[in-house]
Amino acid sequence: MPQITTSCRTENPLVPVGMISHGTLTSLDLQKSRRFYEEVLGLEVIQTSPVSMLIRLGSDHTYAVVETGQPSTMGLLDHNGLDVPSAEAVDDAYAALVANKSEYGIGRVTKPLMQHGTYSFYFADCDGNWWEIVHFGPRGYAPMYENPALDITGRTDIDLDALEHTGSDEQASRPGDA
Incomplete structure (x- = not known):
């Protein structure tokens, strides 16, 4: 059930983490995966x-x-998430992935649409890992941390059914903002 949480922030966490440094993805075949990451996504490997x-x-x-x-x-x-610079780049990426699905073993590709405050689509790579190609802005979601009004933590004046997946200017300006 959707809910609004309360903050549990502390100055002395149990584990004093300095940064989120990495994640892990699985591969069926490292050479095929490398080709996909370099030729399709242009990643450093x-x-x-x-x-x-x-x-x-x-x-x-x-x-x-x-x-x-x-x-x-x-x-x-x-x-x-993989950020691109414009909505047109989302459409171009969609067309390129669909046109080259068999060449690179790409799985399901969803259609681009406006969702959770962004224009994006999802696709499964040759290993079954899911990716989102998204146009959100030059720094992705990072600017949301700079606008305290987008944090709904502890708020009681919000209609949960009316909220988007990510914050918007409309949500930030609702009554009750501090």
């Missing part, structure tokens, strides 16, 4: 062992890609 490599682009956050020989169990909701 380094191989770190016979069964693993690291991928990244645009930041220090990386993904370890590990060859397991098993398809990913990742669902669409567990996707990874």
Whole structure:
């Protein structure tokens, strides 16, 4: 059931984490995965062992890609976001992926549409990992942390059924903002 949470922020967390540094993706075949990451997505790739490599682009956050020989169990909701500079770039990416599905072993590709405050679509890569191609802005979701009015934590004046998945200017201006 949807709900509005209360903050549990503390100055002394149990684990003093400095940054989110990486995630892990599975691979059926490391060479095919590498080709997909470099030729389709233009990611930086380094191989770190016979069964693993690291991928990244645009930041220090990386993904370890590990060859397991098993398809990913990742669902669409567990996707990874890839930001592009415009709505037209979303449409171009959609057309390119659909046109090259068989060449790169791409799975299901959803149609682009406005959803959760962004224009985007989802697709499954050759390993079954899900990705979202999205036009949100030059820094992705990061600016939302700079607008305290977008944080609905602890608010009681909001109609939960009327909220979008991500904050909007309309949500930020509702009565009760601090």
